[in-house]
Amino acid sequence: MKRCVALLLVFLLISGIGVFAKDTVTVMGVWGGVELEAFEKVMETFEAATGIEVEFEGTRDLPTLLTTRIEAGNPPDIIVLTGLGLMNDLARDGVLVELSNVLDMDKFAEEYNPIWRELATYKDGLYGLYISADVKSLVWYNPKAFEANGYEIPKNWGELEAHSKKMIADGNIPWSVGMESGAASGWPGTDWIEDIMLRTAGPEVYDQWVNHDIPWTDARVKRAFEIFGNIVKDEAYTWGGPIAVNATNFNDAIAPLFMDPPQAFMHRQASFITSAIREANPGLVAGEDYDFFPFPPIEEKYGTPVLGAADMVSLLTEKQAAKQFMRFLATPGAQSIWVGELGKIGVNKRINPNVYPDELTAKMAAVLQDAIVFRFDGSDSMPGAVGSGAFWTGIVDYVNGEDLDSVLEYIEAVADETYTGGAATD
Amino acid sequence: MAARKTFARFFLHFVIIISLIIWIVPTLGLLITSFRPAEDVNSTGWWTVFSSPLDFTNYTLDNYLQVIRAGGMNTAFKNSFIITIFGTLLPVLIAAFAAFGLSRLNFKGRSFIYALIVSLLVVPLQLTFIPILKLYNILNLSGTFTGLWLDHTAYGLPLAVYMLHNFFQSLPDDLFEAAFIDGASIWIAFVRLALPLSMPALASLFIFQFLWVWNDLLVALIYLGGSGQVAPLTMRLTNLVGSHGQDWHLLTSAAFVSMIVPLIIFFSLQRYFVKGILAGSVKG
Known part of the structure; x- marks a missing residue:
């Protein structure tokens, strides 16, 4: 019995050390199933290029989990938001990192329809990066x-x-x-x-x-x-x-x-x-x-x-590796992998229309690029x-x-x- | 008289069988759904298979294959085992010590400590998340199995102590007196007498705690953070489903896959429920 207890204690100590020693970027989002598989491909490409490890934490209960983790001082580095409301709340609370110093803003202005900048702006600050969209109408x-x-x-x-x-x-x-x-x-x-x-x-x-x-x-x-x-x-x-x-x-x-x-x-x-x-x-x-x-x-x-909806990523920590991943997500290359797998529409203008699984999707992408009256999902x-x-x-x-x-x-x-x-x- | 007895018996069986059927229908539906092709699941109800139950084109193993082949399933199984085994053994072990002390040893404040522990039963789990996670961040325990074991231990202890305390209390005093007269120390009385006698209680507690930890998603999500390396089976399974509930039919087979282990545990420990170890122990 005593030996058993001693063994347990030793095991407790060993396992407590070392699990999280590596420098990793954590991304939290609601994705699962095919969405998760597609995003894993994006992560793998980044990992292969930089050697930085990216961990995706999937949960369907994002707001609850996120609040708990932020309150406890243990937020993920990057979150995937599907709603503008949550972004505004988080930006107001000062939880998000402003992105104009993180991204290459000249390139951003060139490659993105201004809609996407306006939609991710809270009080003059850019707090979200759109990576894909869905056309709803x-x-x-x-x-x-x-x-x-x-x-x-x-x-x-x-x-x-x-x-x-x-x-x-x-x-x-x-x-x-x-x-x-x-x-x-x-x-x-x-x-x-x-x-x-x-x-x-x-x-x-x-x-x-x-x-x-x-x-x-x-x-x-x-x-x-x-x-x-x-x-x-x-x-x-x-x-x-x-x-x-x-x-x-x-x-x-x-x-x-x-x-x-x-x-x-x-x-x-x-x-x-x-x-x-x-x-x-x-x-x-x-x-x-x-x-x-x-x-x-x-x-x-x-x-x-x-009428449209979009997937947006926001940065929560100042970690260099996380900033690097954000810059990667802004590139047409990263978005091509992501949208090509899912039949979503990329927002970067430089995405090759050939990455879309079919002509229909390319047709929708064209509709979105030309959109003049566009409204985000209310x-x-x-x-x-x-x-x-x-x-x-x-x-x-x-x-x-x-x-x-x-x-x-x-x-x-x-x-x-x-x-x-x-x-x-x- | 005899006729009335037979009737009462018949009535009792009838009621039991009916409630059994009602109880089992959802599970049966789940089982049948788990073997049906995705298109069928989406277009018709599971009961429609009864119109031609022997038509085997109605059934497929695809859902199971998809679940088993999903990436990271091995790691998830391993993680679930690591989490559950220690998340179950720790609280049962500690509760056994604590309950024995509280029920068989005389010391000051005994009932106060017992009342304190039992009152923790009513503290909602969710209330503890933020403070404990804050503490874990300081101690570097968040995202580790150790942290999760301690959580499950803490969450499981009040009920475990309560259950075992009641059980130890019900053991006959004569037995312990006899042991002490024969020169047994407290440690011997606990290990050689109380523990073997309480096998049924320990086994049922073990099963309860095992099920709770094995099926847990929330606690693991909060303290482990859900990354692939440490994610248990429940987390991996919920990720099979898309953010808008796509592919939910996979959850049916996933449910049965994750059910296998608890079932094995249950059936292998079942005999301890049945065995009346206590019977005859004070005789002679």
């Missing part, structure tokens, strides 16, 4: 099924409506929508609302809404919800009706388009959905079996804006409690059949509590 369809049924690509909302009615008359279901995403359920619906807001109220009102300068109970917000509700709450319009919308995983919701015969004909989703299509149906050819058209404009004067930019909280649950409740006014009042109440600025905050 896309409607996916099956060209063969469209052709077989004599359907055409709608150019505006009126055409879309007429188009949907024709499908219903043919005994077909126009849309497939899925909002299930575990604890994040509801976010695909928020993208719909944002796209509709951009098209019915315009970018200025959109910004006011995101900044809470207009309340959630505003008639323009309500109208966006109603347009969305008219589609997803009707079993004739949407596959499986509201029950399926809330119960179907967002990645699986595109599946009905490729069933035989197709169970639905259109699916609104961001560019990343191509990786889900390729994974579930490896035989499908981009451009032939699946294609996209822009989410059609609703009010003519606002045109066809682009729910990502709102404070967490609203943008990734009340908005998500609110839209699930609305689809579930809850009264729209009470849903909007609920989100408004949460917004009042969490926003620190905004003209509509009481």
Whole structure:
């Protein structure tokens, strides 16, 4: 027994020493699965070139873990953020390192659309580096099924409506929508609302809404919800009706388009959905079996804006190796590996279009490079409690059949509590 | 009378069987899902296999192969073992000493210490993260197995001490008196008498603690930091799934892969539950 205890103590001592002696860069993010595999390739390239070891810490619960680690004085060197809200919070708290002394700013100005600088700026400081983006305002369809049924690509909302009615008359279901995403359920619906807001109220009102300068109970917000509700709450319009919308995983919701015969004909989703299509149906050819058209404009004067999301990395420590890794991530080379694997869109202008897995993605990249009216995903930019909280649950409740006014009042109440600025905050 | 007894028995069995079925359905669904191809999982429910249960195109081993072949799985298994074995042995061992002292030795403040330990049962785990992590950063323990063992030991001790204390208390006093009369020291009484007699309690405690540590994700994530070198199985498995929940069907097979070890532990220690070692020990 005594010997056993002694052995244990010796073992404790030995294992305590040495595990973390090497100089490593730690990166924390929410990535897993294929995303993680792609990022590991980026890390390997950097490791091979510099000999610096990069460790990725994956967690789905990033904000909680990050707060704990920062509070405890043990932050990761680099974090991958998917929301602007968190970046602003962290920059305000002084946790992030300003990047204009880290990156080569001349090169940065040359290689990046100014959108990306503006979006990562907090009070004149650059706090985030965008490495890839997703275009969200896309409607996916099956060209063969469209052709077989004599359907055409709608150019505006009126055409879309007429188009949907024709499908219903043919005994077909126009849309497939899925909002299930575990604890994040509801976010695909928020993208719909944002796209509709951009098209019915315009970018200025959109910004006011995101900044809470207009309340959630505003008639323009309500109208966006109603347009969305008219589609997803009707079993004739949407596959499986509201029950399926809330119960179907967002990645699986595109599946009905490729069933035989197709169970639905259109699916609104961001560019990343191509990786889900390729994974579930490896035989499908981009451009032939699946294609996209822009989410059609609703009010003519606002045109066809682009709604997007982006992956951003921020620096938390002054470690030289971490700065070196940040500079590496800004290069077209690093981004090519990353976007080529995932079907995301690179933001560095010098990325060779050939790295994209198919022409569709290259087409989307071109759309993004030329974007003039571009808006960042609204729910990502709102404070967490609203943008990734009340908005998500609110839209699930609305689809579930809850009264729209009470849903909007609920989100408004949460917004009042969490926003620190905004003209509509009481 | 006999008929009534049979009926009562039948009724009891009926209730037990029904609740068993209800209890087992989700696990069964999980098991079936884990053998179904990804496309099927995404398009139809697991119960649909019952329409043609012998059609083997309905089943695939792909999910398991994908999970087992995923990079770093060997390291993750090894890490889980290192973490769990010491994260289980340490608290059980320390709790055995502590519980014996608290229940069989007379010293001042005994019940106060016992009450203090038991009251720690209600302290939520999450409350301790930041202060302990701060301490670990000073001591260079964050990101090390040692740190995690100490955590699991600390988190497991209150319940372990409580359970073993109650068990030691229930051992007959006569037994220890007899031992002391025969000249046994306290150490001998503990090692030769209390420990063997409490095998069932130790075994169940061991299983509880083993399951808790083996299945733990949160504590490991906080203190180890989740990097590949030290990540346990749970962390590796959650990373199979994309940031938006893509590939969740892999979690079904992953669940069964990670279940194997606890099942082996459970079945190999089960006989200790059944054995009534205490029976007959005070006779004669």
